Amino acid sequence: MSTFQVRIHGRGGQGVVTAAEMLSIAAFREGRHAQAFPSFGSERTGAPVVAFCRIDDHPIRSHEPVVAPDALIVQDSTLLHQVDVFNGLGADGYLIVNTSKSFADLGLGELARRLRPERRLTLPASEIARATVGRPLPNAVLLGAFAALTELISLDSVRAAIGEKFSGAVAARNSDGAARAYATVLPPMKELAGAHAD
């Protein structure tokens, strides 16, 4: 596997940096090399925040920010009109947007058509988080969705990574959120992938 690059957009306080870190821990647990880092030092509550994660079978030497992501996670859809979040995302890229709307409703119909249907999804991650985590913190939920969408890492690894970063009830609830998202996303995406293969 060559380097798989993930970029996560969100706002300060939404656990963007923690999401990238947990993703790197999940990949490490599967014997991969991984590197996670924030868009250095700009973490303020509410301010746009970017974090990156690289996953590879070989040691990762580069320390440049991810400019051409293989996967993009957008934790806050209000960023769509403020930051060029889709910059560098290729036609084969994966996209997850946290929203209760569809791509068309977000005005992203054209972008969505450019991407493969089995590699893009919108997900009401904040709502799932409200129900499972107890707070609208969508990061762990989105990682569950990421595992289902990309099948790059297992749900077990995601849950283990959550358990490494958090403890007790917080870990358990976030883990439930990830599992809920995984279960929600996997069947329809499998179906789309099957349809695509036909």
Add this chain to the structure above:
Amino acid sequence: MRTQIEGSRAVARAVALARPEVISAYPISPQTHIVEALSEMVKTAELAPCEYINVESEFGAMSVAIGASAAGARTYTATASQGLLYMAEAVYNASGLGLPIVMTIANRAIGAPINIWNDHSDSMSQRDSGWLQLYAESNQEAVDMHLQAFRIAEELSLPVMVCMDGYVLTHAYEQVDIPAQEQVDAFLPPFEPQQVLDPDQPMSIGAMVGPEAFTEVRYLAHLKQMRALDVIPEVAAYFHTAFGRVAGGLVQGYRSEDADTIVVALGSVLGTIKDTIDELRETGMRIGAVGIKTFRPFPLAGIHAMLGHARRVVVVERAVAIGIGGIVALNVRSALTDPAPRVYTVVAGLGGRAITTASLRALFRDAAADRLQPLTFLDLNTALVERELQRMQRRRSGPHAENMLRDVGAIAASPVLG
């Protein structure tokens, strides 16, 4: 044990494994996570016996470190940026007194304009302070260099700075192999001070020295740094034997033996440079790199041996000596003898600007074709500079930073984090 961990936490664990007896520090981004983690370890007695001293400033941090080290304690601190400048007077005292303190520099730019992001301006400002300076390429190397630093410092009775790129390394989660306590204990014997303040055998450290011996004391400081040129590779070799990893040393070549063009750099940018070199090698370009691991003492002979055969040398450095240009490049030049390769200075990555593969690729192609100016500012937004130069034709054109921020559409810079 291999673990996926933040750079700061990994370094804190390495420092704890070295069994420091006194840690005094004042928090400043991006160093904070390191000392936070250490203070936790002291509080939970995971690191014991050790006294963690909260001080009122960086000047206090180094002053306490000096006292503790003079009293025979293995002593550690960490800082960055303005914090290092604020402690500068005590930094010189620590080396002048020959106290083997180890200090992490989480490299960050110096203001004004205030900027919390990474470059090497801070540690470079103290390059002639009498401290040894090591620069880590990765978090693994940062861990390994800290273990080596205590041994080097104590063997020479000189203080050592381990410099690691702020945010780029300190805040990056990477795989790091953290050694076991027994391994570190075997590698690093208990601190046996060369001089110690002992109430039972009273003496003073820090006498005033006049013209009759000041030159000689200074000469000795230089001589000890020159001895470090032997000690540092010895410790790196011993580390290799003990831990099975290559880390530290003076200089490290990468595909440089048959290279016409050699890139010289220090710190985390070396990883991105190596990736770019691999890519350009595929196109047939004879290019390689030399990483400077020890910047003080400067490894003149090592640099000469590794660069002598090159046609051109591209020094990529994360600091600028205003009024002349390169700092590292000037040092590199002094290692080269006629007929010397052409040396290009490239100032890159100031104040957190990312150094990208795309920019390096274009830069190295220009260098290989000798299309570079002697001094280049990588990815310089010349239009932005031109607009401000235009404005400056009026006498009261106002502050540069504010003017240029307005031009790029930023309302204000990000505030400093605690």
